[in-house]
Amino acid sequence: MMMDLSGLQDADVGDDDVDFSPATNKSVDGRRMSSENGGSSEGVKLEKTITxxxxxxIIVGSIIGSGIFISPVTVLSNSGSTGISVIVWAACGLLSLAGALCYAELGTSIKKSGGDFTYIKMAFGAVPGFMYLWVTMMVSLPCQQAIVSLTFADYVSLPFFTEKECPPPAELRGMLAAFCMVTLTLINGISVRWATRVQDVFTLGKVLALILIIIMGTIxxxxxxxxxxxxxxxxxxxxxxxxxxxxxxxxxxxxAYGGWNFLNFLTEELQNPIRNLPLAILIGLPVVTIIYVLANISYLAVLSPQEMLISDAVALAFGEKTLGVASVIIPISVAMSTFGGVNGLLLASSRLNFSGARDENLPQMLGMIHVEQRTPLPALMFTCLVSLMYLFVSDIGQLLNYFSFVTWTSIGISISGMLYMRWSEPDLDRPIKIPWILPVLFVxxxxxxxxxxxxxxPVDTLIGFAISLSGIPIYFIGIYWENKPAWMLNFIDSTTVLLQRTLMVVPQNLKQD
Structure with a gap:
């Protein structure tokens, strides 16, 4: 059976239809995956519910996080002048749009979820694809989720504590951050529509908050x-x-513009991706760029450059100066922004794990779908558990520094792969083909x-590079080594079936029309 890349349909699958028997095709863990393990003849698939x-x-909500509310100081302090700082914000928006248009070509040519993992694997092979998958799923995205969740916790508790004199207890921060992750995991596990509704509502909330800042600055x-x-x-x-x-x-x-490629992780769940993926990019990126530029102009209209440079949270200083007692709107807005940001990260990272498992690069369980809700429940739970572990790390910020190069390396490799496939696969259907100057510039x-x-x-980069290379032995043990001992295969089989029965999940039907 082959995967249906063009149209995902609903399937009526009841408990009696589900076969949890051990399998027959090779998967990443060395066990055999059954071609008929997906239940009824109609199959269980991800639904095209994303409009x-x-x-x-998803694009706007994933990009707009805590950064625009808290620290545009980095841009101002390094650009040296207010005029240059505003130009930098606009230039970064245009560069992000160029990168996103490259991903529009990738996403409409390769209509599979998984984002960079799918593109890198298709262009350059299994090992580079797995190395990206390994470092992203185990460190990069979970760390970002943990940091954004902790920011959510800080701003939810901020109205009840004095940040410097009486900061929120660490235990409370951890509980609130965990509550954020677990709640969103449950919502995403119950329904993709619910998850996208959360993204819609909280994106609207954060955009309205920024519009308020822009209005006050204009006044x-x-x-x-x-x-x-x-x-x-x-x-x-x-x-x-x-x-x-x-x-x-x-x-x-x-x-601050990071997240513009997250929609590519959900291509198979996007209705009419050939039309809607580029349209979402062409609408979402300019909206964010305009909001970011106007918000920074508003900050500078209210705060002097010196006031901005000494502020740990520019938006809070702005609110105290313009809104008075109503300045509590700002921490609420940041909390909404980060809550929506975690939801966007969860959507992207769970689909990355799901795609990796479906392509036989991760344990089969992570590529399964709930028989009723049609959501990648195991991948969502795994993403949540890994992210929760990082709440106990004392310095997640430095850990993320190790992997800051991963984002730009993977994006650069993905777009280089797009250029390479124009030569290696000239007959690949490309509904969108952007001018070559844009991908070359972005690389x-x-x-x-x-x-x-x-x-x-240099030290952080070397550490991050070393941890990335640790994925190579994992690849050879988990994927390349096919002749695993029988006891190991039997253990994997029995564990997989037990988890299937517990979570009521089955592999996606890979039937093609």
């Missing part, structure tokens, strides 16, 4: 408060302008960011 609006809110500008923009391209006292500083400013800006940007990051953080 164009859902796609836009200040109308009053004539323009001191931050007088001689705006002159260096701010105490700052300097340099090539390395500009690179750091661009790095910080592009980090150069990725190389620049990776090289600059390695120069600026």
């Amino acid at each position: 164009l609006l859902n796609g836009i809110t 200040e500008l109308a009053k004539g408060t323009t001191s931050s923009f007088e001689n705006s391209f002159n260096t701010v006292p105490g700052l300097s302008m340099s090539a390395s500083g500009m690179a750091q400013a661009m790095y910080g800006g592009l980090f 150069f940007v990725c190389v620049f960011l990776v090289v600059f990051g390695a120069i600026g953080q």
Whole structure:
């Protein structure tokens, strides 16, 4: 059987239809996967429930997180002037749009979920694909989920504690962060529609909060408060302008735009992806860019550059100065923003694990679907459990530094793969084919960011590179080694069937029309 890449249909599968017998095709763990293990003849598949609006809110909601509310200071402090900082925000938006358009070509040519894993594996083979899968599923995305969940916890508890004099207890932060993850995992496990509704609502909330900031900033500008923009391209006292500083400013800006490729992880669940994927990108990225640029102008309309530079949370300082007692809206908005951000990360990371298992690069269980809800429940649970473990790590921020190069390396390799496949597979159906200058330009940007990051953080980069290479022995043990002993295969078989019966999940039907 082959996977249906064009149309996913509902299937009526009851408990009596489900066969939990051991299997017959090779999977990553060395056991055999049954071609008929999916239940009824109609099959169990992911449903195409993600609309164009859902796609836009996934992109916008995944990009807009805590960064725009908390620390645009990085861009200002490294760009050296208020005028250059605003230009950097706009330039990062345009670069992100260029990268997203490259992914629109990839997503409409390769209509499989999994994002970079799928693209890297198809272009360059199994080992590079697995190395990306390994480091992303075990460290990069779970760490980001843990950090964003902790930010959610901080801002939920902020109205009840004085941040410096009486900060929230660490136990409370951990409980709130865990509550955020577990709640969203349950919602995603129950229904993809519920998950996309959460994304829609919380994206609307965070956008409205930013619109409020933009309105308040516009009012200040109308009053004539323009001191931050007088001689705006002159260096701010105490700052300097340099090539390395500009690179750091661009790095910080592009980090704030991160998440524009998350919709590619859900291609198979997107209705009419050939139309809706590029449309969602062409609508979502410009919306975020306009909001980011106007929000930063509003910050500077209310706060002086010096006030911004000494603030740990620019949005809070902005709210206290403009909203008075109503400034509590800001921490609520940040909490909503991070809650939606965790939901977007969970959607992307669970589909990555699901796709890896379905392509026989992870244990078969992670590629199974709940027989009634049609959601990748095991992949969601695994993602949640790994992310929960990182709540106990004392310095997740530095751990993420080790893997900051992974994001830009994988994006650069994926887009390089797109260029390579134009030569190696010229007959591949490409409903969208963007001008070659855009992918070439973006690959150069990725190389620049990776090289600059390695120069600026050589130890962290080497550690991250070493951990990435640890995926190689995992690959050879888990995938390349086919002749595993019988006792190991029997143990895997019995454990898989037990988990299937417990969670009521089966492999996706891979039938093709």
